[in-house]
Amino acid sequence: MHQYHLRKVTWRLVLILVCSGVLAFLPSSVVSAHANLVSSDPARGAALAEAPAAVTLTFSEPLDPALSQVQLVDVHGKVIVPGPGAFDPATPTVLKLALPANLPNGAYTAVWQTHSAADGHFANGSVAFSVGAGDSNVSLLPPDTAPIPTQTIPTVPEIVLRWGGYLSAALLGGALFFGVLVWRPAYCASAGPDPDQETGVLRDPNADDAALRILRRQAWIGAGLLALFTVLLALYQAWTAYSGGSQQSFGAVLLNLVSFDSNWQLWLRLALLAIIAFIATRLSPPGRGPAGLWLAALPLAMLVMASFSLKSHSAALDNPLSVPFDILHLTAMSAWFGGLLPLFLLVRRTSVPPAVLVPRFTLMALVCVATLALTGLYSAIFEIQTLGGLFTTSYGLSLVVKVSIFAVLIGLGAVNFLILTPRFKTEESRAVRGLRLSMRAEMILGTALLVAVGVLAGTSPSFQATQADQQMGIAGQYSENGIGMRLWLAPSMTGVNEVAVDLTGLPAADVATDQVLFRFTDADPAMKMGTTQAEAKTSDGVRYLVRGSYFTMTGPWTIQVILRRPGQNDIVHVFPIAIQANPEDTDPANPVPVSPASLADGKTLYQSNCVLCHGTSGKGDGPAAHSLNPPPADLTYHTIPGVHTDGQLFYWISNGLPRTAMPAFATTLSDIQRWDLVNFIRTLAQPGAHPILTPTSTSGSATPTATP
Secondary structure, eight states, rough: HHHHHHHHHHHHHHHHHHHHHTTTTTTOOOEEEEEEEEEEEEETEEEEOOOOOEEEESSSSSSSSSTTTEEEETTTEEEEEEOOOOOETTTEEEHHHHHHETHHHHHHHEEEEBTTTTTTTTEEEEEEEEGGGOOOOOOOSOOSSSGGGGGGOHHHHHHHOOOHHHHHHHHHHHHHHHIIIIIIIHHHTTTTTTTTTTTTTTOOHHHHHHHHHHHHHHHHHHHHHEEEEHHHHHHHHHHHHHHHHOSSOOHHHHHHSSSSSHEEEEEEEHHHHHHHHHHHOOOOOTTTTTHOOOOHHHHHHHHHHHHHHHSSSSSGGSSSHHHHHHHHHHHHHHHOOOOOOHHHHHTSSSSOOOOOHHHHHHHHHHHHHHHHHHHHHHHHHHTOOOOHHHHHHHHHHHHHHHHHHHHHHHHHHHHIIIGGGGGGTTTTHHHHHHHHHHHHHHHHHHHHHHHHHHHTSSSSOOOHHHHHHHHHHEEEEEEETTTEEEEEEESSEEEEEEEEEEEEEEEGGGTTEEEEEEEEEEOOOGGGOOOOEEEEEESSSEEEEEEEEEEEEEEEEEEEEEEEEETSSSSEEEEEEEBBBTTOOOOOOSSSOOOOHHHHHHHHHHHHTHHHHTTTTTTSOOOGGGOOOSSSHHHHHHBBBBBOOHHHHHHHHHHHHHHHOOOOOOSOHHHHHHHHHHHHHGGOOOGGGGGGGGOOTTOOOOOOOOOO
16 A cells, blocks of 8 residues: 555656646746846947937847837936837847937936836836037936945835735645645545545545645635736736836836736736636545546646746746746745645644654655755856855845745754654644644744745846946945945946945035045056046035046056045045956057168157156156156056057057146147157067066057167
8 A cells, every 4th residue: 555655646746747847848038137228329428429310228138119118308307309219129129219310419318117028027227428529527327326236126015916926826836736745645544434445444534525625725815816916916017117207108008018928927827827716616625536636736836836937037047947947946835835834724623643644744845845945056056146146235135035044944844854743653742732833933934935035036136236236337335334335437448437436324414524535556566557546526425426537558457445534544445346448449550660760760759758757768767757656657568569559559649648647749749750659669678577478469569670
């Protein structure tokens, strides 16, 4: 008999695994979770001489055309171009707004709202730019009130509605899995007044009837509540989009949101719930009746879980296993957590001995816990990616809370399995009381865990939220003694940048006397660029900002932020950053061949214009060098082929180096003279004096072939 029941349980588990394999082939989107802005043309803060033909916004995942829009407003908030913008099916991640050819000079903001076609989340933001030479001071940074992707969480109503959906799904799935995997084998192994015709074992039909009533009622409640929370969440999302600036009416937004094209997963779920509710009315007693409808309901319950996974973060990962693993994760959650309630109710209300019923549930729970741990770890690897993302983002912190509660639940389960279950044979009454007390705690903690799941479902995953932070211009964060610093840098390229730090925790009375300094240093010691300092200004006591050309070379730099407060110790932190090449910078090839005549002319120009600072040999040791900060560049290093191109040297000679004593020669020397100067200073290179560099040939650089 034991082997017979073992075979039956084995076949049920095989059925579940087959269902999982089928679900793995359901269609899912391959994108990146939440439609965050990746790039814009014009770029944020761009100062344009002429109006562009269009504003082009590129997002991280496909958009829902019916619920995504962009409009152009001026500095007074007046709508200049109402949108909603144009979509090309060939590029579903791009939203474009055509602009009039006669757009006047001024500052403008493209305000956008998107609805992800992959995970169903709404997002919004803006890109500011200016047209005309007189309007070039548009900020490169979003306002200090803009939401920070790594710190944003869903609203309380959204969390409650998502929590209710997951709780309802657990009740639904738990009732069905408990009936098949726990109650039926336990009932068949129990003794009672009536003989079973199939196995000859005596069983209690009243206990089986009571189990049917409890499980059927729980399945109905779960299905009904899930349908209700699904509809309420759709209504709330439609209202949020409507009140957030949608150009459509609330009814139009709602119809678009629940249309089959935009949200077929919603209709799949509602249809499945209706079918399961009908099947529940036809279920036979789970212990002694036919198992056909019970087994048929299991894959339907898993499809309900799939309706969550197919419009979730997992559906947005570029990984074919993410969706099936998420389905397994939700299925294991519903079987374990949803099975606690019927176990709690039946363990004292039926004649099935706890010593038979509880071990069956424990076996299922062990499989569910292992499944939850493995699938959860798999998802976390892709959605967190870095250890820092676990503790510096809302998603990561919510996951920490979830895992902590999960660990406590495992501890309670271990107590039940190792301490209480063995006592059923000797102290059944006392063990049952302890078990029911433990299960109360498990159900309370499980309910709290689902709150964390609701937060996770509506929050951008850590890796993408961090990318969105960087796209906005966030370069780092730091906290000391209750004072928070958030460093902003845009566009993180050579040339003009905005550098700002948002300070939190400062007493309002101290703002007038506080001082914020930025110190910019090239992190490559061979460059010997020195340190440039700038004092930041604030208009609101929160954001301290400077704007200028502090980064003249690409590569690693550091920004030291110093907060000085009278009578208190300075708060100092160094942020590492990376500066990219500005695509608008030119790097022309050297049109002047290296010849004795060019080198002679270049030497004459060097002696009359450069020796005072750079010295005769170019080491930066001229007569005026000791009085300059930062000191003059060491040309014996910077002219080594492979360090800089001829075009870069020509650019610096022409335009100077901001925040240094290096002047611009574009108005005093001709193009030919500046190229002659480039050719000559190449002869000052001393590769052997700088062993840390292994020079490589660089396109556009000219290697001297003669000496003066």
